[in-house]
Amino acid sequence: MRTILLFNCVVITFFSLLSVYNCVPTSKSDRKSSAKQSSKTSSPPKQKLILILADGVRYDYINDPTLKGFKRMARTGVRAEYVRPIFPSNSYPNWYTIVTGKYAESHGMVQNFMYDFEKNDTFLMWPHSNASHPHWWEMAEPLWTTAEKQGVKTAVYWWDGCQIRIKNTEPTLCLEYQSFWTWPNVKNDTMEAIDEILDNFESDEWQLALIYYEAVDATGHAFGPESSDRVEAMRDLDEILYHLQEQIESRNLSETVNTVVVSDHGMLMVETENDANKTKIISIEKIIDEHDVIVMLDRGATSMLIPVQGKESKILDDLKKANTSGLRFYDKPNIPTKYHFKNNQRVAPILLVADKGYFLEGFSSHGKTRPISDVLYPGHHGYDPYDVKEMRTIFYATGSRLKHGFVSKPLMMTDHYNLICFLLGIEAAPNNGSWNRVQDMVAESNAHVEYYSSRPACENVGIVFQSSISMIISMAIILILR
Numbered sequence: 001m002r003t004i005l006l007f008n009c010v011v012i013t014f015f016s017l018l019s020v021y022n023c024v025p026t027s028k029s030d031r032k033s034s035a036k037q038s039s040k041t042s043s044p045p046k047q048k049l050i051l052i053l054a055d056g057v058r059y060d061y062i063n064d065p066t067l068k069g070f071k072r073m074a075r076t077g078v079r080a081e082y083v084r085p086i087f088p089s090n091s092y093p094n095w096y097t098i099v100t101g102k103y104a105e106s107h108g109m110v111q112n113f114m115y116d117f118e119k120n121d122t123f124l125m126w127p128h129s130n131a132s133h134p135h136w137w138e139m140a141e142p143l144w145t146t147a148e149k150q151g152v153k154t155a156v157y158w159w160d161g162c163q164i165r166i167k168n169t170e171p172t173l174c175l176e177y178q179s180f181w182t183w184p185n186v187k188n189d190t191m192e193a194i195d196e197i198l199d200n201f202e203s204d205e206w207q208l209a210l211i212y213y214e215a216v217d218a219t220g221h222a223f224g225p226e227s228s229d230r231v232e233a234m235r236d237l238d239e240i241l242y243h244l245q246e247q248i249e250s251r252n253l254s255e256t257v258n259t260v261v262v263s264d265h266g267m268l269m270v271e272t273e274n275d276a277n278k279t280k281i282i283s284i285e286k287i288i289d290e291h292d293v294i295v296m297l298d299r300g301a302t303s304m305l306i307p308v309q310g311k312e313s314k315i316l317d318d319l320k321k322a323n324t325s326g327l328r329f330y331d332k333p334n335i336p337t338k339y340h341f342k343n344n345q346r347v348a349p350i351l352l353v354a355d356k357g358y359f360l361e362g363f364s365s366h367g368k369t370r371p372i373s374d375v376l377y378p379g380h381h382g383y384d385p386y387d388v389k390e391m392r393t394i395f396y397a398t399g400s401r402l403k404h405g406f407v408s409k410p411l412m413m414t415d416h417y418n419l420i421c422f423l424l425g426i427e428a429a430p431n432n433g434s435w436n437r438v439q440d441m442v443a444e445s446n447a448h449v450e451y452y453s454s455r456p457a458c459e460n461v462g463i464v465f466q467s468s469i470s471m472i473i474s475m476a477i478i479l480i481l482r
Contacts (some may be wrong), residue, residue, distance in 0.1 A: 031237040047399075048201045048246070049258040049424045050194070051143070051210045053098060053159065055091060056217025056381070057393040058225060058266030059083070061234050063161050069241030070396065073261065075399030076245075078406040078441040085265045086413050087339040089391040091217075092125065092381045094264035094413055095160070099143040099210075101417030101431025103340030108139030112347045112382075113298045113370050115306060115481040117345055122295075123339050125369060130154050138162045141429050143208065143420065144171040150426045150452075152207045155200065159212040172175060172206065180218040187215070187236045194244050201257060208424060213237060217267070224378035225267040225390075245398070258399030258423040262416055265381045268301075268390040270359060272376060280326060281376075283361045288315055296369040299362035299380030304348035326358030329451060338386060340432070356388045399423050403443050411437055418449045428454035 062070050073079070085094045086103050088111060096102075096109040104110045112124045119135055123321040130136075131187040144154045146168045149332050155173035156162035162174035180186060190213060200263040215233040223229040241261065248257050271277045284296065284303075286445035297304040312331070318331045330351045335342035341351075354360045359376060362369030385391040395411055401423060414433040419441065427450045435449055 003142060017272055017410070022443045029090060030176065032430075037261055037287075039058050046204070046207065046256065047258060047401075047423060047425045048207050048253075049209075049260065049420065050239075050400075051098075051208075052259070052261045052419060053095065053211070054213045054216055054261060054394075056265065056267050056379075057234070057237075057263035057394050058220075058390060059394055061216070061225075061299065062394060064231065064238075065136050066235060067238040069238040069243075069245065072245055073241060073259070073396045073398050074251060074407075075405055077259075077404065077419075078402050079397075080395040080408045080411045082392040083262070083411045083413055083416075084127075085385045087341050087385055088382050089265040089385045089388075090160075090298075090302065091264050092123075092160075095139065095212075096142070097413045098262055098264070098270070099159075099161075100435040101141050101414050101428065103414060105341050105347070106140065106432060107345040108344060108346060109136065110341065110344055111298060111304065112401070113305070114346045115295070115297060115348065116455065122173040122370065134164050137161055141167060143339045144208070145169045146429050146452075147208050147424065147426055148172070150425055152424065153205060154208040154210070155197060155208070157190075157211045158214075159210050163213055177212065180214040186213070187240065187481055190240050191243050194240070194247065196254060196259070197246055198251060198253065201253065202251065213240070216263075219265040220379040221377045222379070225269055227378070229473070230379075255400045256399075259397065260416070260420055260423070261396040263393040264413075265385075266383050266391045266393050267379045267433060268356065268383060268388065270376060270378055270380050272378070277357075279376075280358050281361050282324055282327050282358055284352075285363045288318050288323060288406070290363045290365055292318075293363070293368065294439060296362050296476050297369075299360050299369055299372075301360065301384075302353050302379050303352040303360055303362070303396055305350040305352065306348045307350065315350060326355040327360065328353045331383070352385055356383055356390070395440070397423070400440055401443055401447075406441055408441055409437065422449045424446065 059339065086097050090112045092109050092112050093104045095411050096107045098102070100107045112125050116123070116135065121133060121135070122128060123131060123136055125131055142155050142161060144162060147154045148169050148171060149167070154171040156171045157175045160177040162171050163176050190211065193211060196207065197209040216230065216237060219227065219229040219233040244259060248254055248259070270279045272279065292308050292315050294308055295307045297306070305315065316331055331348055332342055332349050332351070335347070335351055339345060352360060359380065362372070381391060384389050388458070397419070412434065414431065416433070416436050417431050418428055418433045418435050419438040422442070430451060439447065
């Protein structure tokens with residue numbers, strides 16, 4: 001018995017010390033490096049990163065031969081053939097995917113307009129005040145939170161969500177979302193923001209910056225994806241990117257500053273005049289009795305229905321009987337698994353998905369459709385990203401750890417996050433992205449991203465260690481008394 005107790009003391013002591021060893025705070029350079037190679041013996045210089053989200057950039061917009069900023073990024077860095085958005089191909093779900101690496105069912109931002117059954121709250125996007133209710137954002141941890149928790153000072157310009165304090169953490173700087181239509185100097189202000197970011201990078205005040213740019217999406221909606229206004233907005237974006245690259249080079253920051261340019265979705269032309277290609281309108285109130293529905297959340301390409309209690313089966317029967325061309329519908333359990341969408345309590349009982357060439361019109365009664373029922377813009381998105389190629393978008397990146405002139409195979413929107421964390425040198429939060437799809441962009445062999453979830457929970461080690469010591473002391477007393 002004495003031998004067994006002695007053996008237990010030794011084993012407990014060993015594992016207690018091992019847990020402490022594994023949780024000893026690493027050096028600053030080690031903590032900042034998320035991709036380590038066994039062949040490397042010295043830490044790379046502290047890396048900085050600018051992430052630019054240009055809303056609504058369809059994958060083929062970059063074919064404009066006048067775009068010298070994008071061409072320069074492609075020559076000196078990497079790009080993807082195209083990027084497939086998550087379902088639905090709308091802004092808020094994909095914005096949050098970019099900074100979390102998660103699908104909508106995992107990060108909780110399932111639509112631009114949604115209802116939280118637990119909180120009895122409706123999300124209506126900015127500028128509605130409830131878009132800033134913290135519970136909408138707390139199902140996942142955005143990049144700026146992950147970075148700040150690891151000591152990386154972060155500035156966020158106009159990217160909605162940065163105003164929310166998540167896990168008791170907020171970015172060093174947050175300029176809240178600002179609408180393109182009330183912003184007369186968006187191009188110049190964005191260039192000034194870039195200069196400010198690089199100033200703070202040079203002084204080591206900041207290490208990460210995110211910029212949201214809406215002009216391409218706004219003009220694509222209002223005037224159509226093939227309009228001269230949209231083309232001009234894309235060229236303005238290109239000038240911004242060229243300015244950024246010029247500034248990085250002139251300041252000798254090429255070895256330490258990484259640039260990543262992404263978008264959230266593409267854009268599809270909604271034809272209202274051309275009879276040959278005219279978009280067909282699906283009027284939901286001709287199929288479903290509005291009295292059976294509490295509210296219809298969004299319209300156009302993707303919508304969710306919240307039925308009156310006891311009316312779900314009737315609504316589904318009405319949809320089946322109508323057999324409407326261009327309209328797919330699903331009760332929640334039968335939503336396709338590939339969407340990675342249905343496993344979240346914010347997903348309503350019935351999902352409606354319009355095919356390309358169709359537009360789903362909401363109920364005309366006031367308040368029955370949120371936000372509005374019948375506005376038909378020349379450009380629209382939200383269509384099935386697995387079926388409609390116009391929903392595809394872009395990925396460009398430059399940095400000292402990336403290849404030059406490399407074109408990767410198509411990416412998923414979930415993939416950006418891991419590469420961003422790798423380039424920045426921070427540990428990624430658990431996510432749905434694939435390192436295999438992005439690793440070929442990296443110049444180093446055997447590089448990989450690290451995840452902070454793989455480390456022991458160091459904040460609990462003190463308790464574990466104290467408990468182990470108490471147990472060891474108790475065993476020692478027993479041995480002495482015997």
